[in-house]
Amino acid sequence: MSVAIGDEFKQSPDGVPFRDLNGNGVMDPYEDPRRPVQERVEDLIGRLSLEEKAGLMFHTMASATESGSLDDDAPRAGRSGAAELVGDKLINHINVHFLPEPRLAAKWVNELQRRAADTPHGIPVTLSTDPRHSFAENWGASFTAIHFSAWPEPLGMAAIGDEELVREFAGIARKEYTAVGIRAALHPTIDLATEPRWARQYGTFGQDAGLVSRLALAYLDGFEGEALDGGSVACMAKHFPGGGPQLNGEDAHFPYGREQVYPGGMFDYHLEPFRRAISRGVSAIMPYYGMPMGLELDGEPVEEVGFGYNRQIIQGLLREKLGYTGVVCTDWGLVTESRLHGRQLPPRAWGVEHLSVEDRVLKIIDAGCDQLGGEECPEVVVDLVRQGRVSEERIDESVRRLLSVKFQLGLFDDPYVDESMAAQRTALPEFVHAGTRAQARSVTLLKNSAAHGGGAVSAPRPILPLRPGTRVFSREVSPEALALAGLKRAVNAEGADVAIVRVSAPFDFRDQYMLESSFHAGSLEFDAETIKTVGWLAEAVPVVVVAHLDRPAVLTPLEPHSAAIAAVYGASDAAVLQALTGAVRPEGRLPFQLPRSEASVIASRPDVPGDVEDALYECGYGMEL
Known part of the structure; x- marks a missing residue:
């Protein structure tokens, strides 16, 4: 339960509380909490400028301030601060990195939401995060549990193999996220750990597709619930169509790890957890950076470009064959280079390095993606539409999906959190005890x-x-x-x-x-x-x-x-x-x-589970004490 702290809260003549997000003094259909989600979405789409639509199609990074005040924001080189992202670039999906203690985190979130309420149609911010409930500190993938309860990494959940435990964890994590205003999870990672050297295995549920699928569904149950609502955290399952089979186990974040290979012919095996998540329902899916090498689908060679650029994979396989209708958001930094702590990372434009920024964005949209992760250049989308290279109708398809999630989460009706209660709703003794016990069990x-x-x-x-x-x-x-x-x-x-x-x-x-x-x-x-x-x-x-x-x-x-x-x-x-x-x-x-x-x-073959001969210990081994 949050608190109504914005001055946009009004009451209609017939006594219905609403947020007057466009400041016209009238409860317009998209502001009416009684109307169905799709009706509100369609009304809002008809009101939005092209710039507002383009802003929705970007999901980028920002860090909260130590003080919890937007005024103290000091953006890193080459990147905009949170206030500028929301207020000037009209980007309202933010992947938050650094968070101060819960009360100040909630304060920062509320100030950001107030900034969003001042934009032309008051589209609220969706705050997302990589996992932050365990021990791995990696600003590209996960954060150490500091202000939240600490649990084993997903590999530890897999070691226990208990769906109810995963459901319990996800339910507790949801409560802690929502206490500070985080409403989207850039997880679960449902790749299969079939290449022993791959660096991302700690975030997976292991090598067995059946176990991964079962635990993934329990994970979604705990975070999203039966359907997204005002208490849910929307999940983004990743990395479609399975990021495990990396050549030589190298990671596709880096130029030397571009290639994904299937010498054992196990492409469908890696798809299985995604099939199950799609059937169950998941709000978003993230394709991986990897570039499939020598892959054929239905007898046709697959273009050797990164999955986020790949129309055969996104539009053909994910959308048409598997019937996925939710949000597709690329992995971070496919279009422009990244810089942090004195280090650079080139765009993960694997297979299309020769394309311009504009052509990369065009190819991603044409592939069937709705959002560009880790980027902040909505003006490129605006220019593509005005040049006639992308139709506004195509942009509307993505905007419709993105707005639907925001409305389902109740963000348009009240995105604020109770700053005074944030610390009392995170790292509760019973949450910490449950996490420590799970660590020991694993x-x-x-x-x-x-x-x-x-x-x-x-x-x-x-x-x-x-x-x-x-x-x-x-x-x-x-x-x-x-x-x-x-x-x-x-x-x-x-x-x-x-x-x-x-x-x-x-x-x-x-x-x-x-x-x-x-x-x-x-x-x-x-x-x-x-x-x-x-x-x-x-x-x-x-x-x-x-x-x-x-x-x-x-x-x-x-x-x-x-x-x-x-x-x-x-x-x-x-x-x-x-x-x-x-x-x-x-x-x-x-x-x-x-x-x-x-x-x-x-x-061993990177795509085949359990392919190491004469293993010291086999998958599934463990002794009783």
């Missing part, structure tokens, strides 16, 4: 042997669960978490009963392009120093390796030195120890294969 036990090691006495029982009072040596786990779990901190390995080593899946650090350092790509093999450290500890004490898997890792060299191995997918120290002590039963099962070697990964 822990996947891969090995649990008797204690061993040159300096340790072999134990007749498995090393886990850890008993109260166990002396633990760990450089990574906090002393506070150990004490909370009833364990004792040992200052060195020789004085410990067990060592816990937390490691993350390896990757090659890259930092040439914007965002590149946040994408964990390249080799899955651990460096020599990590292997040496675990081996050295194992000579003195039984070692429990806790491996954070944002993608698979080659655990082979660590396995002989480990008394126990547990995989996690975003879990705090407290949650890990709840699982290792058995306070919360770890019930995770691997959502993908863990390869025995890098060579086996290189030999």
